[in-house]
Amino acid sequence: MPPVSVVILNWNGKSWLEQFLPSVITSTYPNLHIMVVDNGSTDDSVAWTQEQFPSVEIVALPENYGFAEGNNRAIPFIKTPYFILLNSDVEVSPAWVEPLVQRMESDEKIASVQPKILAHHDKDSFEYAGASGGFIDKYAYPFCRGRLFDSLEKDKGQYEEAMPIFWATGACCMIRTSVVAKIGLFDGSFFAHMEEIDFCWRALNHGYQIWVEPASKVWHVGGGSLPQGNPRKTYLNVRNSLACMYKNLPSKQLLSKIFVRLVLDGVWGVRALTQLDFGSIGAILKGHFHFYGRLGALRKERRKIYTDHPPTLPQSGYFPKSIVWQYFGKGKKTWSEVWE
Numbered sequence: 001m002p003p004v005s006v007v008i009l010n011w012n013g014k015s016w017l018e019q020f021l022p023s024v025i026t027s028t029y030p031n032l033h034i035m036v037v038d039n040g041s042t043d044d045s046v047a048w049t050q051e052q053f054p055s056v057e058i059v060a061l062p063e064n065y066g067f068a069e070g071n072n073r074a075i076p077f078i079k080t081p082y083f084i085l086l087n088s089d090v091e092v093s094p095a096w097v098e099p100l101v102q103r104m105e106s107d108e109k110i111a112s113v114q115p116k117i118l119a120h121h122d123k124d125s126f127e128y129a130g131a132s133g134g135f136i137d138k139y140a141y142p143f144c145r146g147r148l149f150d151s152l153e154k155d156k157g158q159y160e161e162a163m164p165i166f167w168a169t170g171a172c173c174m175i176r177t178s179v180v181a182k183i184g185l186f187d188g189s190f191f192a193h194m195e196e197i198d199f200c201w202r203a204l205n206h207g208y209q210i211w212v213e214p215a216s217k218v219w220h221v222g223g224g225s226l227p228q229g230n231p232r233k234t235y236l237n238v239r240n241s242l243a244c245m246y247k248n249l250p251s252k253q254l255l256s257k258i259f260v261r262l263v264l265d266g267v268w269g270v271r272a273l274t275q276l277d278f279g280s281i282g283a284i285l286k287g288h289f290h291f292y293g294r295l296g297a298l299r300k301e302r303r304k305i306y307t308d309h310p311p312t313l314p315q316s317g318y319f320p321k322s323i324v325w326q327y328f329g330k331g332k333k334t335w336s337e338v339w340e
Contacts (some may be wrong), residue, residue, distance in 0.1 A: 002105070003031045004097060004174070005083040009070045010038045014045035016088040016221075024086065025053060029097035033057070037074045039064045067170065068195040069188035078177055087171045089221035091120060099215035100174040103162060111179040111208035112200060114168035115216030118155060125152050127220045130169025132159035133212030134197070135335075137323035139261045140245045142167065142197055145212070145335040148327050153334055162213045166204070166317025170196035171220050179208060187243070187301070189294075193233065194240035201248040202305060204314035231279035238265060238287025246291075246298045250311050262288065264324055 006024060010017065017036070024034060034056045038046050040063040049056055059077050061070060071085060082104055084097070096115060103113045117130035126132060131146030131153075145165075146153045173196065175185075183202050186195040200210045245258055265284055272280040319338070326332045 001029070001031045002082065002101065003033060003080040004029065004101060005033045005035055005078050005080045006086050007071060007074050007078070007083055008034070008036045008086050008088050009067060009074075010036050010041060010045055010049075010088050011064055011070075012041045012043045012045065013088040014041075014043050014048055017045055017049055020089065020091050021049070021053065021056075023092050023094075025056075026094065027092060027097055028095045029101070032097060033080060035059060035074065035077060037061065037070060039066075039070045065188070066191035068186035068190045068192060071170075072185050072188055075180060075185060081177055082174050083177060084172065084174045085170055087220065089120075090172055091219045092172075093217050096216045096218055099213045103211055103213040104174060104176060107209065108176075109207065109209050110176065110211055111203040112168045112173050112175045113211040113213050114165075114173040115218050116155070116159070116212070116214040117169060117171060118217065118219045119152070120219040120221045123219055125154050126159075127171075128152065128222055129171045129220060130173075132214055133163065133165035133317070134167035134169060134200075134210075135317045135319055136166050136197070137319040137321060139257055139264060139322060139324070140241055140249075141264075141323050142194075142241075143319075143323050143335070143338075145339075148323065148333060148335065148338065151327075151333045158336065160214045162211060162215065164316040165210050165212050166314065167197040167200040168210050168212070171222070172218050179203060182206070183305075187247075189297075190240045190243070191236065193236040194244050198240070198244045198247065201244065201314070204316060205248060205306070205311045206309060209316060231283040234280050234283035235287045235290075238284050239290040242287070242291040243294065243298055246295070247302050247305065248311055250313050253313070 036049050036056055037059040039061055046058055059074055061073055100113050104110050114130055116132050117127045119125045119127040126146030128147055131144035133145045134142060136142050145159045183206055187198055269281050269284045326338050332338050
């Protein structure tokens with residue numbers, strides 16, 4: 001039963017803490033240290049937490065650094081071999097920590113493991129952010145075992161097997177602290193979205209593994225900060241996905257795959273135009289231009305990360321075809337149909 005830290009990033013989230021922090025407090029794992037990292041909140045969520053749960057450590061940041069840098073700034077306060085990143089809008093089951101620890105203890109090469117993520121509003125359905133493990137296709141489009149694009153499956157016990165995956169969701173995942181000391185955690189420039197995929201890709205390129213352990217189960221509200229379809233969310237996903245590709249793809253595939261990804265994003269923009277979704281069109285264009293403007297910085301970042309370790313293409317959780325074509329062209333709406 002090694003000690004485990006739970007890091008809950010908060011920004012004006014008193015209502016979420018009121019609703020879900022008690023379930024974390026009553027976890028059955030006996031060696032749990034709970035930490036609320038506050039991103040410069042202007043509500044009274046910090047005062048409420050201190051009053052209601054004085055055993056919870058508060059790390060107060062002076063401003064909102066976003067999900068990526070906010071979690072990065074918690075690292076110096078983590079003194080345990082494992083820590084769990086947990087969104088404030090997640091309800092946990094009583095024995096959710098034990099299976100994650102057991103999986104991490106089984107192999108020191110496991111960098112991160114996530115539980116099964118179900119939807120809080122429909123507890124028999126998988127949730128968008130993570131479901132039962134994250135994957136990417138050949139053009140770095142993320143999808144999940146239990147969620148392809150906006151199609152969410154019912155949890156009928158079809159994805160109960162623990163297995164290696166490509167990425168673990170930042171909504172709830174356990175991370176080995178020693179791995180962060182070697183390769184870092186999140187790219188702070190991402191602000192929010194895709195930062196966990198960038199971290200997991202980097203870990204895979206350095207020989208670590210990422211797992212899902214469905215024996216652990218939590219329920220995520222999702223969209224608490226930015227709901228699906230929000231132009232700001234689209235912009236962050238587009239620009240960060242391109243940055244993630246540039247930083248981590250093998251050199252021989254870098255230009256060709258980014259070119260195809262840009263074309264596919266253009267098709268997405270045309271589809272949005274037919275639906276008069278001008279917000280998405282603007283967000284896609286803004287994301288592309290942001291990526292072009294950061295190419296120099298991304299080139300330096302890539303060299304710094306992989307100076308002694310050229311990136312390869314990890315096999316765990318990598319789908320060597322286009323998930324866009326499988327979903328929209330062939331009409332495959334479930335992970336089991338795609339991964340056959």
